[in-house]
Structure formats: C-alpha cells, structure tokens
Amino acid sequence: MCGIVGYLGTRDAYPIIIEGLKRLEYRGYDSAGIALFDGTDLKVSKTKGKVADLEKKSEAEITTHGCVGIGHTRWATHGVPNDVNSHPHVSNSGELVIIHNGIIENYDSLKQELTSRGYTFKSDTDTEVLINLIEYVKKTEGVKLGKAVQIALNQVIGAYAIAVFDKNKPEEVVVAKLGSPLAIGIGKDEDEFFIASDASPFIEYTKNAVYLEDEEMAVIRFHKGIKVRKIKDDSLVDTYVQELQINLEQIEKGGYEHFMLKEIHEQPKAIQDTYRGRLLRNEAIIKMAGIEDNMKKFLNANRIIVVACGTSWHAGLVAEYIFEDLARIPVEVEYASEFRYRNPVITENDVLIAISQSGETADTLAAIKLAKSKGAFVFGVCNVVGSSIARESHAGAYTHAGPEIGVASTKAFTTQITVLTLIALRLARAKGTISSSDFRQHLLELEMIPGKVEQALKSDDLIKNIANIYKDAKNMLYLGRGFNFPVALEGALKLKEISYIHAEGYPAAEMKHGPIALIDENMPVIVIATKKGHYEKVVSNIQEIKSRKGKIIGIVTEGDVQVRQLADHVIEVPESLEALSPLLTTIPLQLLSYHIAVMLGKNVDQPRNLAKSVTVE
Ligand code: AGP
Numbered sequence: 001m002c003g004i005v006g007y008l009g010t011r012d013a014y015p016i017i018i019e020g021l022k023r024l025e026y027r028g029y030d031s032a033g034i035a036l037f038d039g040t041d042l043k044v045s046k047t048k049g050k051v052a053d054l055e056k057k058s059e060a061e062i063t064t065h066g067c068v069g070i071g072h073t074r075w076a077t078h079g080v081p082n083d084v085n086s087h088p089h090v091s092n093s094g095e096l097v098i099i100h101n102g103i104i105e106n107y108d109s110l111k112q113e114l115t116s117r118g119y120t121f122k123s124d125t126d127t128e129v130l131i132n133l134i135e136y137v138k139k140t141e142g143v144k145l146g147k148a149v150q151i152a153l154n155q156v157i158g159a160y161a162i163a164v165f166d167k168n169k170p171e172e173v174v175v176a177k178l179g180s181p182l183a184i185g186i187g188k189d190e191d192e193f194f195i196a197s198d199a200s201p202f203i204e205y206t207k208n209a210v211y212l213e214d215e216e217m218a219v220i221r222f223h224k225g226i227k228v229r230k231i232k233d234d235s236l237v238d239t240y241v242q243e244l245q246i247n248l249e250q251i252e253k254g255g256y257e258h259f260m261l262k263e264i265h266e267q268p269k270a271i272q273d274t275y276r277g278r279l280l281r282n283e284a285i286i287k288m289a290g291i292e293d294n295m296k297k298f299l300n301a302n303r304i305i306v307v308a309c310g311t312s313w314h315a316g317l318v319a320e321y322i323f324e325d326l327a328r329i330p331v332e333v334e335y336a337s338e339f340r341y342r343n344p345v346i347t348e349n350d351v352l353i354a355i356s357q358s359g360e361t362a363d364t365l366a367a368i369k370l371a372k373s374k375g376a377f378v379f380g381v382c383n384v385v386g387s388s389i390a391r392e393s394h395a396g397a398y399t400h401a402g403p404e405i406g407v408a409s410t411k412a413f414t415t416q417i418t419v420l421t422l423i424a425l426r427l428a429r430a431k432g433t434i435s436s437s438d439f440r441q442h443l444l445e446l447e448m449i450p451g452k453v454e455q456a457l458k459s460d461d462l463i464k465n466i467a468n469i470y471k472d473a474k475n476m477l478y479l480g481r482g483f484n485f486p487v488a489l490e491g492a493l494k495l496k497e498i499s500y501i502h503a504e505g506y507p508a509a510e511m512k513h514g515p516i517a518l519i520d521e522n523m524p525v526i527v528i529a530t531k532k533g534h535y536e537k538v539v540s541n542i543q544e545i546k547s548r549k550g551k552i553i554g555i556v557t558e559g560d561v562q563v564r565q566l567a568d569h570v571i572e573v574p575e576s577l578e579a580l581s582p583l584l585t586t587i588p589l590q591l592l593s594y595h596i597a598v599m600l601g602k603n604v605d606q607p608r609n610l611a612k613s614v615t616v617e
Contacts, residue, residue, distance in 0.1 A: 009192025013069035020201025028075025036069035079124030102159035176217035260406035315416035317486035348375035357412035358613035359387020467595035491589030
C-alpha cells in the first residue's frame with residue numbers, strides 16, 4: 001500500500017528517487033521520505049504530506065547527494081501520518097536504514113523483546129521494529145547485512161517489500177518480498193540498479209527487470225550484480241530478467257489535467273487493445289490461449305466463482321450477467337475479503353476467476369490461495385503484467401489497458417468487461433449455447449464499441465453542465481437494471497471516492513423496497529434507461545421518482561423520446577447489444593463524477609484515505 005524506490009549506481013540518486021516517488025504516489029500519499037548516502041554520512045529527510053512537500057523539505061535538508069539511496073511514499077497502517085512515522089526508518093545505531101511496504105503483524109511482541117534488550121523507538125511503526133530487529137541480529141550473530149535481513153525476516157509474520165542498506169557499506173542494498181510487489185531494474189553492464197514497487201520509476205533508464213517472488217530476497221552489489229535467495233532455506237534462485245513493455249508516455253498525463261481524465265479518454269484504444277489479436281471477426285473466432293489450453297476445466301465446471309474487490313467486483317457482476325446469459329454457466333460473484341474468511345464450499349470442479357487491475361490486492365490474492373488449496377482451477381484477469389495475482393493463477397488473460405494511475409478505476413473496468421465478454425462468448429461457442437449468427441453479431445458489435453465510446457465521450461460539455469447543477473448535492477442515487485445494475489453500483493462508487501458525496505447504487509426495481517423513501521426534490525437520481533434493458537420497466541421506475549419530485553438524470557439510447565419527456569436531463573449513448581451496453585453507459589457516469597470532483601476542488605487522482613492497490617487486509 002506504499003511505494004518504495006531505491007537506486008544504486010553512478011548517477012545522483014536524489015532526482016531518480018524523487019521522480020520515482022512521484023510516479024508511485026498513487027500507491028499512498030500521506031507522507032514521504034528519502035535516505036541517501038552522500039559519500040560521508042547518511043542523510044534522511046521525511047515529512048507528512050505529498051512527495052512535493054518532501055521535495056521542498058529535502059532540498060533544504062539534504063544539500064550533498066550520493067549514488068545510493070532509498071525513498072518511500074506512505075499509506076499509513078501503523079501510526080498516524082506524521083514526520084516521525086514516515087519512512088525511511090533508521091536503526092538505533094544510526095547505521096542501517098529501511099523502507100517498507102506492508103505490515104509486520106507480530107511487531108508488538110518483537111518490539112517488547114527489543115525494548116527489553118535496550119532498544120528504543122521514536123515512531124509507532126512496525127517498520128522501525130523491523131530495522132532494529134535486523135540490527136540486533138547483525139550485531140549479536142556477527143553476520144553480514146544480507147544474512148541479518150534473512151534471519152530477521154524468518155521471525156516476522158506479515159507482508160513486506162523492503163529495501164535496506166548500511167551506511168558503512170553503501171555499495172550494497174538488500175531487498176526482500178512477501179506479499180507486496182518488488183521489481184529490480186538492471187542497468188546496462190549491471191553498473192546501476194533500480195528498486196521499485198513497480199517499474200514506472202525506472203523505465204526511462206532500463207527495460208530489463210527482475211521481479212522478486214514471494215519469500216525471496218536479493219543482495220544487490222554495485223558492479224557485482226544481484227544474488228537472489230529463498231528467505232526460508234537460503235537456496236539460490238535463478239533470476240529471470242524480464243523485458244518491460246511499457247514506455248514513459250504511457251505513464252504521463254499527456255496534456256490532460258488529471259490521469260483520471262486521460263484514462264477515461266483512453267478507453268476506446270484500451271478496449272481495442274484488449275480484443276486485438278483475440279477477436280478475429282473475419283474468421284468468426286475468439287482466440288485466447290488461457291481459455292483454449294484449459295477449455296475442459298471451463299466446460300466441466302459446476303460453476304464459476306468470481307472474486308474481486310471494488311470496481312473489479314463490479315466488473316465481475318457484469319460478467320455474471322454475461323456468462324449466465326450467453327454461456328449458461330452458473331456464476332457466483334464474491335467480495336474477495338468475505339470469501340476468504342467465510343469457509344466457502346469449493347470443489348475441484350469449480351473455476352475461480354479472480355479480477356484485479358493491479359494484480360496485487362491482498363484479499364483477492366488470499367482468495368486465490370484458498371481456492372487453490374481446495375483444488376479449484378484459478379483464472380486471473382489482471383492488467384498489470386507479471387503481478388502477484390497473474391503469477392499465482394493457473395492461467396489467465398491480461399486486459400492490456402496500459403498503466404492506470406488515477407486511483408479511481410476507469411479503463412480497468414471497461415477492459416475487464418471486454419475480456420470477460422470475450423471469454424463468455426468463447427465458452428458459449430464451445431458449449432453451443434449461442435447460435436453462429438448471434439456469435440458473429442456480438443463480434444461485430446464488440447468491434448464497434450471503441451467508436452461508440454468515442455461518441456459517448458462527446459457528451460462531455462453537457463455532462464459538465466449537469467455536474468455544475470448537482471455538484472452541491474449531499475446524496476445521489478444511481479439506478480440500473482440487468483446488465484446495467486452493476487454500472488449503477490460503479491457510478492455511485494466513482495462519485496463517492498473522488499467527490500466524497502454520498503451515493504448509492506441500486507437495482508431500479510428494488511428502489512420501492514426502501515430507497516424510495518429518500519426521494520424528494522433534493523435527491524438527484526441517475527437512471528440508466530437504455531432501450532434494450534427492460535426499458536419499459538425502467539420508465540415506470542422513473543415515473544415513480546418523478547411523482548416524488550426527485551431530479552432525474554437519464555442515461556439513454558440515442559434518439560430516446562420517452563425518458564426525455566420525463567427526465568430533467570438526458571445523456572445519450574449509442575445503441576448496442578444489451579450485453580455490451582455497460583461499456584457505454586459507464587462513460588457518462590465516469591465523466592459526471594470526474595467533473596463534480598474537479599468543481600468541488602477535490603484531488604481527483606489521489607482521493608483522501610485511498611490508495612491505488614490495497615496490498616493490506
Ligand atoms: C475503484 O475506483 C478503486 N480503485 C478500487 O475499488 C479498486 O477497484 C479495488 O481496490 C480493487 O483493485 P484491483 O482491481 O487492483 O484489485
């Protein structure tokens with residue numbers, strides 16, 4: 001839930017770390033810090049607040065730089081966000097320094113033990129306990145830093161991605177991983193190394209990276225390379241150097257005011273990238289290696305269980321409608337956080353689809369491990385290539401959305417739905433639950449979606465006006481039916497997380513069982529009322545709202561007449577097959593929440609209390 005960056009090489013480490021932290025700020029942004037060895041001594045600067053605050057503070061505090069350093073951007077787990085609790089943390093002797101992403105669950109008992117041996121602590125963090133444990137082991141056992149880290153980590157319960165160095169031996173950095181991601185970028189001729197939670201801080205320097213697996217650690221030595229070992233049994237691991245596919249442009253704002261807006265506008269291309277090479281319309285086939293290789297598992301499955309969190313869970317709900325409708329396979333959609341703890345019945349005949357943009361969400365990862373332990377086949381749908389969930393799954397399909405930096409998921413959602421639709425269609429074809437002409441029709445319509453999303457994006461000015469009218473609302477209700485019920489949930493989540501306006505998503509027909517009591521002239525109600533989705537029934541629901549004086553914003557099909565007569569505002573989206581309509585109806589809802597949040601002066605890309613990937617429970 002935090003971002004870590006490190007550098008060891010021949011360049012000035014300071015700007016590399018500060019710029020790297022800016023790119024990782026989506027992972028956590030309540031405090032930040034940096035530690036450098038300047039050739040003589042250890043220099044540490046840290047502060048509550050954003051990386052920009054750190055930059056200002058550290059420019060004054062660190063006047064001499066060096067070629068080794070580590071930095072951290074934090075999302076607090078232990079200890080409130082303040083200067084002292086910020087990372088890096090230095091050991092009692094002042095020699096060792098650490099950055100940490102994760103949680104040390106048994107930190108309290110370790111702290112008591114260290115306290116009894118004379119150690120003192122400045123912060124309330126678990127991380128300060130860990131660095132002092134490493135120091136204690138190093139001193140009492142008389143071992144090198146790498147060994148001390150290994151011994152200490154074998155006493156730790158929890159999750160971590162750490163980077164540690166010793167100011168007396170600054171040509172070496174030790175890193176380790178369990179549960180939180182850690183990538184090592186390798187410079188040409190192994191003369192420099194980069195450490196980061198993801199590859200974005202170093203992609204302009206190198207495209208070669210090693211991703212540590214869980215329970216692995218690496219000792220990185222200047223000019224001598226990397227040695228990766230298993231933390232538990234000390235065995236050496238062969239390193240696999242991966243060539244990165246992302247480039248710098250993909251992670252910059254490209255002229256947009258916010259990443260979220262950029263990512264909303266990237267959706268036509270992202271959706272196209274998702275089906276490119278998989279949807280072969282002329283041949284009337286869908287080709288996905290992960291499905292073809294495991295077709296029997298899917299066809300023999302008793303049911304599909306989808307696990308995910310947040311927006312990815314909403315994509316899973318859309319998938320439930322699509323899979324059941326097209327492929328006639330029973331689907332259950334579960335919050336990963338509930339599933340993992342509720343003793344679910346899982347058999348070898350279950351297929352579990354785990355959906356995750358980041359591929360690092362702790363609850364989803366734990367749900368996968370549980371399902372695997374019961375013999376289920378696990379299929380991952382992730383965006384981040386090489387992420388923990390992608391690696392933990394038996395097979396999977398990437399969404400190919402490109403990096404999503406804005407904390408509010410947008411293109412991740414639509415590309416997840418695209419991949420899941422492709423899978424449902426492929427299975428439907430294999431099972432014979434879809435006719436050849438219907439199948440061709442879906443392929444054709446899916447290929448037309450990027451153009452239709454472009455069309456939907458053209459309502460931006462209209463949506464801005466609507467946002468201006470309702471930006472001061474205290475509550476909003478989002479209604480949808482069928483395939484568009486999950487879109488209503490997603491619309492409400494988008495508004496909540498970036499504008500902090502309370503919003504509820506509901507199945508439109510369920511409104512009369514309670515939420516209708518909320519409706520009065522102050523309640524804006526966003527109703528998804530596209531032509532093919534139980535249109536007449538939704539029109540009746542709109543009438544119920546109107547007669548209670550609610551303000552109606554209808555998301556309608558181009559050319560709609562009926563809802564236009566009833567609603568206060570309508571936003572049109574192009575017509576499409578009902579199963580594909582969520583890919584279009586979600587666009588105005590993303591823009592509406594974006595504009596409201598901007599008008600309210602909120603930090604759209606980094607909303608309060610949130611982080612992009614939730615790698616803790
Ligand atoms: C949605 O806008 C949020 N960013 C959040 O709900 C997110 O979808 C959730 O945390 C799951 O993340 P994942 O897709 O990376 O697993």
